[in-house]
Amino acid sequence: MARYTGAVCRLCRREGQKLFLKGDRCYTEKCAVDRRSFPPGQHGNARNKKASEYGVQLREKQKARRYYGVLESQFRAYFEMAANRKGVTGENLLGILESRLDNVAYRLGFAMSRAEARQLVRHGHFTVNGKKVNIPSYLVRPGEVITLKEGSRDLDKFKAVIEANGARTAPKWLDFNKNTLEAKVVSLPAREDIDLPIEEHLIVELYSK
Known part of the structure; x- marks a missing residue:
């Protein structure tokens, strides 16, 4: 199965926050987010335009995916699983990922x-x-x-x-x-047991379009 094999620090920089993908290194001065707090790429240091509603929702979904290290197809399957369960879909989704x-x-x-x-x-x-x-x-x-x-x-x-x-x-x-x-x-993990800064309602809105 295909999996991202590039520099994981680029993922943190793209989301604009630490995703703690490198363990101890993320807590040191070597952390790429601390050293270069702008998105990667040729135009990463340029003034950012205001993100659209879709862009905000997409970034939240990508952030959750990268926290847990799952592929897009896996993430979509988890969302469908969460939507078919009783309860709040976004909280169900995070509970599945935590499990x-x-x-x-x-x-x-x-x-x-x-x-x-x-x-x-x-x-x-x-x-x-x-x-x-x-x-x-x-x-x-x-x-x-x-x-x-x-x-x-x-x-x-x-x-x-x-x-x-x-x-x-x-x-x-x-x-x-x-x-x-x-x-x-x-x-099963409840929402209050999950300490990640994810706004799951934005993910639900994205997939509900």
Whole structure:
């Protein structure tokens, strides 16, 4: 499947804010958004024109896509899934994106970024209810238990990342045991559990046209 392989810092600059796609680097003075706070490209530093209504909605959709690292076709499928569920479509959409296994691994502190978490899932480092799952887009459900595999716990990579993220607090919809490195999905994520600055109603407006 095709996936963006360019410089991810360009994505942050295009959206005009940090998307935290490079983990620790985003918190340092090397962050591209801090150093060059204008869009990439030949005319990026020119005076920006006022964005149209469509442009504002499009940027919000692109921002959400890039936060979670999903393709346009995936994002559209998630939107249709959200629209068919009971409740508010925009909140349903964010809840679905949060439920991806790669995002769960990131939220639990097993990776410094969602991109890194996606790679770790693909390499088979996690189990769900005791069975290996190597599909980053797997959507976890209430009652399921996500565990870092026994054979992965002694790897220097995981030891360093877990130590670095020791102060990170897991969202309340995940009951995480730091001693056993297991997390139980208590419920589906609610809007107040998602701390990303996304105006999901703009995405709904965009797809509703």
